Amino acid sequence: MSSAQALTARQQDILFSIVESYIETGEPVASRTISKMRKNSLSPASIRNVMADLDEDGYLEQPHTSAGRIPTEKAFRLYAESLRLKIRPLLDPDRVRLQLNEAASLSDRIERSSRLLSQITRNIGIAAAIPTASQTLEHIELIRLSPHRALMVVVTRDRMVRDRVVFLEDDIGADELVSIRNYLNENFSGWILSEARQELRRRLEQERAAYDEILKRLAVLYGKGLLEPDLVPAIHMEGTSNLVGLDFHLTREKLRDLFRALEQKERMLQLLDRFLEQRSSELGVQVGLGDLDPAMRPLSLIGLNISLPGGLSARIAVLGPMRMNYQRVIAAVLEVGGAFQEAID
Secondary structure (H helix, E strand, O other), rough: OOHHHOOHHHHHHHHHHHHHHHHOOOOEEHHHHHHOOOOOOOOOOHHHHHHHHHHHHOOOEEOOOOOEEEEOOOHHHHHHHHHHOOOOOOOHHHHHHHHHHHOOOOOHHHHHHHHHHHHOOOOEEEEEEEOOOOEEEEEEEEEEEEOOOOEEEEEEEEOOOEEEEEOOOOOOOOHHHHHHHHHHHHHHOOEEEEHHHHHHHHHHHHHHHHHHHHHHHHHHHHHHHOOOOOOOOEEEEEEEEHHHOOOOOOHHHHHHHHEEEEEEHHHHHEEEEEHHHOOOOOOEEEOOOOOOHHHOOEEEEEEEEOOOOOHHHHEEEEEEEEOOOHHHHHHOOOOOOOOHHHHHO
């Protein structure tokens, strides 16, 4: 047996029974346990022979000489892949769609998606929006907060909302901000942000000699980054506490390293980039994440890439223990991912 395709129906059936038993109990699985689970009359001795073959081919391992066997990453991967065509709906699609449609912005939708995934699966829900340089301006808002502070809000057509508080040496009145806002929305709505900023700079330089007060104020805001594309991904992660109490067979130090890794948003983005390389809406399954960080070896990731208008891409995923409930997680990712896509379209 050199590949998954070489497994016989009996070997695969026994392997999947072992995986399911281990997911449920977290304990090494003995041949007698599998014999009782199966409806046919295959003896424990025959099952032991099959388990020995699976062990030799890297699907099982034996933590102790006298113990039963536990699935390896290879076994979990094969099991998860086998579920793709067997998933049954978990949720009311209309209810999920309604919750995501109620979100006022893409950032809010990202947060709701990660929370939904965490609630459904009892694992970690991750959702991220990856902006591109081709973001298109929908409109801008400028709000005076105090004599020397203003809020710049940029809404793009991919439904991203970015806000920035800027500090001003000279006060800009509320009426002046309204005039600047109207000028920008009338002249640059529908422009790609980088091109709008370039054109605005050209106009300011061209009309420098004829500056009126509004143009002078506009030049100040330009210097504070007005219309500058923000390419920082929006990422939300929910449910890290769900891992507390799970038996990862880790030392206290390694468990602490695991939670430190999960706290780093950069690490989570690397995780999504590296292990979700599938085409849009194609399910990605990664069992064992030790290649990214040794502390994450006992975890699995299941997720989707989603293409959105304006070149934006989103990624939603569930991160959990290797012995997660793969059927439920895959179903949740597919359903929330589908609702997320429909809410944007």
